[in-house]
Amino acid sequence: MDDRIKAMEEKAETIAQYLKDQIFVRIFSHNDGDGLTSAAIMSAALKRLHIPCHVTNLPKLEADILALHEDSFYEDTPLLFCDMGSAQWDVLKEYPNPVIILDHHQFKERPETPYFLNPEDVGLSGATMICGAGLCWMVAEKMDPANIDLASLALVGIESDRQLMISANELILEKAKNAGIIDIRKGLRIGDGLLSDIFMYTLEPYLDITGNPELIEEFLSGLGLSGKRAEDLTSDEMKTLTDAVSRKLTEKGCIEGLEACVGETYLLNNCLVRNICDLSGIINSCGNFKEYGLAVSLCLNDPSALEDALSYYRQGREILIRSIAESVPLLKDGGCINFVIGNDMYNAGETASVIVRYVNPEKPVICLNVSDGFIKVSGRGTRRQIRQGLNLSVAFKEAAEAVGGRGGGHNIASGGSLPAGTEDDFLKIVNEIIGKQMAGGGADDGPEKQAADAWILPAW
Ligand SMILES: [Mn+2]
Known part of the structure; x- marks a missing residue:
């Protein structure tokens, strides 16, 4: 194993042992897809040890924003910052409470806490190699090996931050595969459901038929895939679809779009929303609508969160597709x-x-x-x-x-x-x-x- 990953694992072990000794933890996490999955992983890991926690998702970490929450910082309560905090030590050091930072953003002043886990601190890239959710999962797994199942949420964080499956991320993927908590579908990286719906609202890939029901129908029937659902496609049908989309993108020179939308789709066997493209899209939409609690509940497999979360997803996608369609001619x-x-x-x-x-x-x-x-x-x-x-x-x-x-x-x-x-x-x-x-x-x-x-x- 890469020595830098080993160094992070050792730090994760120290943090895990420290967290296990607590009676209450105050968590702050970023409000994007990675931050929301980070919050879900840490609250699940603590809950399983019967350690209560209080979670707040924030758009950014600033002194005046944090000050609004000070009345929940009891004496000696550890403050746990996920997917944020590395660059804000000047703010955090003002508090007497122990501070734990699980973050992948760059920093100038290194936080002076023994509980600081950041890939940039060991020379790995926080942009591509591990994200907030990956770091939280690393700690969660050290808290209890049974938390291996939370690796599916780490993968959702990786997907949301559009990271690469390299280095520490690849290791998480391997462990998730070996534990049987994910399956892999190859081809076009799209959500589940009717293909006609998917091409109405998908941004990856965004095609010349996106959002136009007649053109979508013409495209699908030309391929013999009219009325089909993504999850029911045979591997030949998936290949036909992937080839047709690839041709469209290659003709326009959209090579990086092609790289982003063709490959492996992870199917999360232990999540309420099984397709990772769907789950990360839903979580991100909930975040855009500031429905952070709903997003975390869905990550924790609360069935009562599903309907509302899906409706935010549909609303968000409709607005975005319309906005992009209006912008392109301009x-x-x-x-x-x-x-x-x-x-x-x-x-x-x-x-x-x-x-x-x-x-x-x-x-x-x-x-x-x-x-x-x-x-x-x-x-x-x-x-x-x-x-x-x-x-x-x-x-x-x-x-x-x-x-x-x-x-x-x-x-x-x-x-x-x-x-x-x-x-x-x-x-x-x-x-x-x-x-x-x-x-x-x-x-x-x-x-x-x-x-x-x-x-x-x-x-x-
Ligand atoms: Mn992040």
Whole structure:
């Protein structure tokens, strides 16, 4: 085993032993799919040991937000932060309580707690190799080997954060496979249900038929798959479908979209929603609607959570598909970038992601969302563009600051906010910077660094 993973396992063991001795734990976790599954894993592991806990999911960890919850920090109550906390030691150190951090985000000041588990701390990539839920599961498994079943939730966290099945993640997958808690379906990575419904509401893959019932029917009947359900397809039928989708994507040069939507779909034998694409989609939608308790309940297999959670999923998908369908015709060529200017877009980041993966992968895509008197910008690129020199984080920071706003993030995915009326200036500056970046040909950071940088998505 990789020595770095071994180092994390040892740290996980220390944290597990510490948690087992507690009488109450106060948990804070991020409010995205990874954070919600993290919260579910830790609360399940504690509950099985009859240790009560109190869970709160937060969009971000800041001093004033945490202060709102101070009255639940009893003397000596350990504060457990999942999928967040590494970069906020300045806030956390103000509390006298013991602090446990299970997080994969980067940090500048290393938290001074013996209970700090973060892949970046041992030299592994927190962007691609293990996420919050994976770290929580590592600790849970040390608390009790019977918690192996919670590995399915760790896989949902990996899926939600769009990480790669490498390094520590691959190890989780192997253990889940060996324990028989998952099965694997090969081909198109889609949820279960009628294919006609799936192509109505699926963003991975987003095709030229998505959202259009007549075109979907024509496509499916042309393949002899009309009226079929994804989970009932024979392997030949799945191959026919996968080939047809691959052809559509290859024709448009959407190679990274193709990589994302073809491969292995994990079927979680011990979860109420068995297909991992469905479960991660549902959990993320609940998060978008701020229904955190509902999401955690569903992760913990509470059947009463299912109906409401599914309805948030359908609502969220309908809004998103409509918003993307409205944005695509507004896509404009801005020189070295493509851009969309919209009003009150539902999710500009997701829209930019879908466009650059599935509609026009030639240039980085920037969505400008004019709303409430200011402009939110989201940019997304591809790994190929990163290799050509693209760094959206640098471009967004410089261009946003030049017009009096702020911006930044990751090389492949960035965001920011701008004062009203500055969109033309911002686009002009960002286009110039990106033009120079991509003319330079790009630095060779080596495959591990590139993979590491290319996949994490920022919170805006
Ligand atoms: Mn995460």
